[in-house]
Amino acid sequence: MSTTTVRASRRADTPAVRVGPLARAARRFGVRMVAPSALLLVVLLAIPSLLTVAYSVHKVPSNGASLGEFVGFDNFAVVLSSPVFWSSMRTTLIFSAGFVVLSTVIGLATAVLLNQEFVGRSFARALLIVPWAMPWLVLGILWRWYADGSVGGLNSLLLTLGVIDDYQEFLADPTSALLLTIVAAVWRQASFAGILFLSGLQTLPAELNEAAELDGAGIWGRFLHITLAWLRPVLITVTVLNVIYAFLQFDVIFAMTQGGPGDATQVLSILIYRQLFVVTNIGLGSALAVVLGGLALVGGLVTVKLLYSSESR
Amino acid sequence: MRSNATQRSQRLPALGRRAFLKASGGGLLLAAAGPALLSACGSGGGSQEAWEGPISMLGWDFQPDMIKQLVADWSAESGHEVDVAILPNVGYSAAIQTRLRGGDKIDLFYNFAYNSRKFVEEGWASTLNDLPGIDDLVADLFESSRERHVTPEGDIISVPYFSAVHTLHYNERMLQEAGLSAPPTTLQETYEQSKAIADAGLVSSPYVAYWVKEFCEEYLHTYLLAEGITAFDDDGNPVFADDPKTEGVFEWWQTMYREGLAPASVLNDDPGKLSNEMAQGNAAFFVLHHYFLTSIRDLAGPESENVLLAPVTAQNHTLQIGEVLQMGANDNEEARAAIWELMKYYGWKDGEGRYSVFTEWAKAAGLAAPYPGFFTDPDVVEAFPDYYDLSQLSQIFDTGSKVVPARTSAWYPDFQAKVGDVVHALLLGEITPKDTVAQLADAATSAQGSGGL
Numbered sequence: 001m002s003t004t005t006v007r008a009s010r011r012a013d014t015p016a017v018r019v020g021p022l023a024r025a026a027r028r029f030g031v032r033m034v035a036p037s038a039l040l041l042v043v044l045l046a047i048p049s050l051l052t053v054a055y056s057v058h059k060v061p062s063n064g065a066s067l068g069e070f071v072g073f074d075n076f077a078v079v080l081s082s083p084v085f086w087s088s089m090r091t092t093l094i095f096s097a098g099f100v101v102l103s104t105v106i107g108l109a110t111a112v113l114l115n116q117e118f119v120g121r122s123f124a125r126a127l128l129i130v131p132w133a134m135p136w137l138v139l140g141i142l143w144r145w146y147a148d149g150s151v152g153g154l155n156s157l158l159l160t161l162g163v164i165d166d167y168q169e170f171l172a173d174p175t176s177a178l179l180l181t182i183v184a185a186v187w188r189q190a191s192f193a194g195i196l197f198l199s200g201l202q203t204l205p206a207e208l209n210e211a212a213e214l215d216g217a218g219i220w221g222r223f224l225h226i227t228l229a230w231l232r233p234v235l236i237t238v239t240v241l242n243v244i245y246a247f248l249q250f251d252v253i254f255a256m257t258q259g260g261p262g263d264a265t266q267v268l269s270i271l272i273y274r275q276l277f278v279v280t281n282i283g284l285g286s287a288l289a290v291v292l293g294g295l296a297l298v299g300g301l302v303t304v305k306l307l308y309s310s311e312s313r
Numbered sequence: 314m315r316s317n318a319t320q321r322s323q324r325l326p327a328l329g330r331r332a333f334l335k336a337s338g339g340g341l342l343l344a345a346a347g348p349a350l351l352s353a354c355g356s357g358g359g360s361q362e363a364w365e366g367p368i369s370m371l372g373w374d375f376q377p378d379m380i381k382q383l384v385a386d387w388s389a390e391s392g393h394e395v396d397v398a399i400l401p402n403v404g405y406s407a408a409i410q411t412r413l414r415g416g417d418k419i420d421l422f423y424n425f426a427y428n429s430r431k432f433v434e435e436g437w438a439s440t441l442n443d444l445p446g447i448d449d450l451v452a453d454l455f456e457s458s459r460e461r462h463v464t465p466e467g468d469i470i471s472v473p474y475f476s477a478v479h480t481l482h483y484n485e486r487m488l489q490e491a492g493l494s495a496p497p498t499t500l501q502e503t504y505e506q507s508k509a510i511a512d513a514g515l516v517s518s519p520y521v522a523y524w525v526k527e528f529c530e531e532y533l534h535t536y537l538l539a540e541g542i543t544a545f546d547d548d549g550n551p552v553f554a555d556d557p558k559t560e561g562v563f564e565w566w567q568t569m570y571r572e573g574l575a576p577a578s579v580l581n582d583d584p585g586k587l588s589n590e591m592a593q594g595n596a597a598f599f600v601l602h603h604y605f606l607t608s609i610r611d612l613a614g615p616e617s618e619n620v621l622l623a624p625v626t627a628q629n630h631t632l633q634i635g636e637v638l639q640m641g642a643n644d645n646e647e648a649r650a651a652i653w654e655l656m657k658y659y660g661w662k663d664g665e666g667r668y669s670v671f672t673e674w675a676k677a678a679g680l681a682a683p684y685p686g687f688f689t690d691p692d693v694v695e696a697f698p699d700y701y702d703l704s705q706l707s708q709i710f711d712t713g714s715k716v717v718p719a720r721t722s723a724w725y726p727d728f729q730a731k732v733g734d735v736v737h738a739l740l741l742g743e744i745t746p747k748d749t750v751a752q753l754a755d756a757a758t759s760a761q762g763s764g765g766l
Contacts, residue, residue: 277407
């Protein structure tokens with residue numbers, strides 16, 4: 001019987017193992033199982049990404065007949081020298097910061113609440129899925145109507161609560177329009193975060209909290225050192241996803257304001273849409289997309305780095 | 314003790330980088346070669362093969378059942394099958410360009426006039442110069458409308474889908490109660506009358522218009538034309554920037570918004586809501602395409618019957634708009650002949666010389682056609698509700714409106730996309746009227762150059 005020695009790991013301290021025909025067959029099976037997904041990823045993700053990078057350094061004709069003339073980094077120079085880009089970048093960062101912080105915090109708070117014992121908890125947990133089940137575009141349209149100054153429910157609510165003393169046109173004001181697009185997007189994303197946090201909380205052994213309580217730890221101390229510590233892997237996942245979702249957000253904002261009023265809610269994804277699909281300046285739009293993709297990637301990596309380094313401390 | 318799973322994972326090697334690269338490289342090759350192979354398999358011969366149809370037609374979702382019925386009537390008569398596909402109006406421009414760029418073959422499609430020349434230049438639409446009867450169709454158009462369909466070089470690039478003029482919808486009762494004997498005839502009078510109506514307590518913000526970002530460009534031309542300002546010369550230069558009256562137009566526009574004579578919500582309101590504001594008596598003036606009078610009347614609100622039409626201005630012009638039908642790139646003569654027959658029927662006259670399609674659109678929504686004969690055709694006259702003054706409307710089309718030929722230039726969509734940002738900044742008080750002139754001129758120049766954001 002022939003055997004093959006393979007290195008199971010590159011680490012020097014890991015012993016080499018001998019793999020028999022059964023293991024090789026299992027390996028082939030594994031590769032075959034993964035191949036369709038890998039192929040899909042290549043076709044749907046890697047190829048478009050590479051094409052986008054290629055387009056970003058060309059003056060691409062709108063009809064897509066060819067790559068067009070190679071222009072080096074000219075498209076990036078146009079992007080980076082444009083005040084429209086920097087204004088949009090500022091809006092994107094404000095939107096993203098609000099989106100990430102609020103969806104993570106509200107999601108966590110909701111999960112902690114829904115992890116308590118109370119009457120109707122199952123129903124409340126079921127409700128948590130509703131925002132997440134709603135498409136971003138539909139959500140944007142609903143929130144647009146909800147924020148309407150004549151017929152929207154938001155005005156009525158705020159008037160009843162005494163927050164405002166007259167009906168307001170929130171989406172016509174640059175500041176409140178940006179705020180409302182953040183709130184609308186958070187409404188859905190917090191639900192997603194809440195679901196993940198709740199599943200993490202359900203794996204937290206009750207004995208840990210009980211023991212800490214016996215040792216005299218307060219509510220805040222238990223939350224910080226037991227609950228939050230236990231949830232750290234989930235927190236990292238949720239935060240990274242939130243960062244990526246934040247940078248790539250388009251549908252809700254477009255449905256609510258189309259980037260207006262003025263450029264108040266014109267995040268980078270809306271600029272990309274305009275250049276790629278309306279004006280069909282493919283080169284410029286692709287350069288913007290590369291910048292945004294890079295931003296989302298860096299944002300995600302920095303978040304991972306920060307959260308893991310705080311974990312190791 | 315290590316678990317079974319851990320032991321298994323140590324025995325089995327992970328999917329190696331080399332294996333992964335091999336697999337993904339194969340996928341990449343397959344993906345890259347696939348379309349070419351498919352294309353090679355599919356294109357067995359030249360474009361002059363026998364054409365069997367069907368004609369593929371793409372439109373936006375304004376009365377989709379009506380579109381299908383009209384086309385079905387033509388199919389039954391001509392014997393040619395037509396596949397009609399409908400897309401949402403919002404995002405239509407992006408969707409059709411994406412489809413065409415992706416290689417979709419569309420024989421006949423609705424298009425926005427501002428995209429029409431670009432589509433020809435990109436090879437997505439063909440010129441109609443050589444088609445039988447095209448000269449008669451062009452001759453039949455209002456002179457004011459021809460530049461929308463014929464380029465300065467003489468190429469005929471489209472036929473009408475429908476046409477409209479920007480008009481002033483006004484509430485006659487409110488005017489009378491405010492002591493005003495006639496609707497305004499200039500922008501300044503519009504301001505004064507709006508103020509008078511607001512001061513009389515009839516309505517707090519009397520003037521509404523569809524000032525969302527995507528539509529500001531139409532109002533830019535409507536207001537410039539109302540003051541007799543030419544926006545672009547024959548070479549596309551933004552000569553509005555040199556006209557001293559232009560700054561005054563933007564001052565007027567900003568004042569209407571900043572003083573609350575137009576409600577804050579107009580930056581987001583859609584025409585359906587604005588029509589309802591007129592029907593309910595929450596507004597006294599509404600500038601938009603003439604056919605919104607049908608919407609206002611059909612809403613049957615307490616003020617619907619008091620709303621009438623007037624020109625935006627008495628002395629100068631208003632903007633004439635019109636969306637168009639274009640023929641896709643198709644070299645097959647037989648196919649072109651069939652598509653052209655459908656285009657003539659849908660965008661001009663049927664086989665019996667009647668404006669049968671336009672008559673149906675007039676009945677359904679008050680849409681017009683840019684042909685003088687349309688307004689005197691007995692079927693059309695019968696189709697329009699009584700509250701339309703067709704002679705007035707015909708006169709606006711004939712001598713009271715302009716199409717702004719630059720709007721069909723290939724560079725124009727780039728400019729069009731930027732106008733909303735600048736105008737909104739003006740209305741929000743973020744920039745001055747003078748800055749607005751400069752920024753719009755820059756946007757036009759940049760659009761004709763290398764583009765930019």
